[in-house]
Amino acid sequence: MAEKWIEFTKMHGAGNDYVYVDTIGQALEEPEKWAVKWSAAHTGIGADGLVLISKSEKADFGMRIFNADGSEAMMCGNATRCIGKYVYEAGLTQKKEITLETLSGIKELELRVEGEEVTEVTVDMGTPEVLEKELKAEAAGRNYTGTAVSMGNPHLVIFDKDVKNVDLPAVGGALETHPYFPSRTNVEVVEVIHPEKLKMRVWERGSGITQACGTGACAAMVAGVATGRTGRSVTVEMDGGELKIVWDEGSGKVRMSGDAVKVFEGRIRVS
Secondary structure, three states: OOOOEEEEEEEEEOOEEEEEEEOOOOOOOOHHHHHHHHHOOOOOOOOOEEEEEEOOOOOOEEEEEEEOOOOEEOOOHHHHHHHHHHHHHOOOOOOOEEEEEEOOEEEEEEEEEEOOEEEEEEEEOOOOEEEEEEEEEEEOOEEEEEEEEEOOOEEEEEEOOOHHHOOHHHHHHHHOOOOOOOOOOEEEEEEEEEOOEEEEEEEEOOOEEEOOOHHHHHHHHHHHHHOOOOOOEEEEEEOOEEEEEEEOOOOOOEEEEEOOEEEEEEEEEOO
């Protein structure tokens, strides 16, 4: 059998890292399998998952995202920013306003370009939905009251006075399968520094602890507004960096701004 190689790019947004494969010019079969294999830190490339960039009949580009366990995710805010940087710098588009088809609908991206480099991407994350303001939950021997939020994908936001001392593997691992969420959920533990600044740690469904989560940062701010803890413009500090989140009262839409970083490019055998 002839060898087949796939070209890839490792990128991250606020430390939330994925392996990106441009499938416009090359086909990748069984992405679920490769997501598991390539995400492994010691035997693969090392990532939170795999992102496929594709053509779209509904938008400028399309995206599919697979978690480190092979399950397909609906949306990732950090990944959308990285795709904006990728397609522009790879010469696939000259637009600075791009539409991207995801399983959570079409997202609009605005690129800030300095010279030939995309230095920041702002994503229209759409209109959030507060599913349950006070959701009771138990994990790691403690009772919690969380806020369930949909950003096109599910989130459970737990506010705590000191997030660094939360046993996130125990809490996140337990709450990911809370009965309220039949398809599992992302879990954010959030500390309010002041009404315009949040500190957050995240447990992503299918991936576990990650350095950042764009939709999670949005959900944290939405939960903060819903429970009277924050205003509608917030900086969210995560292990991998910061994101700026604004919830426009007029349109009802959430906008997320942050960096996107290319780590390295390579090719890997799939035959």
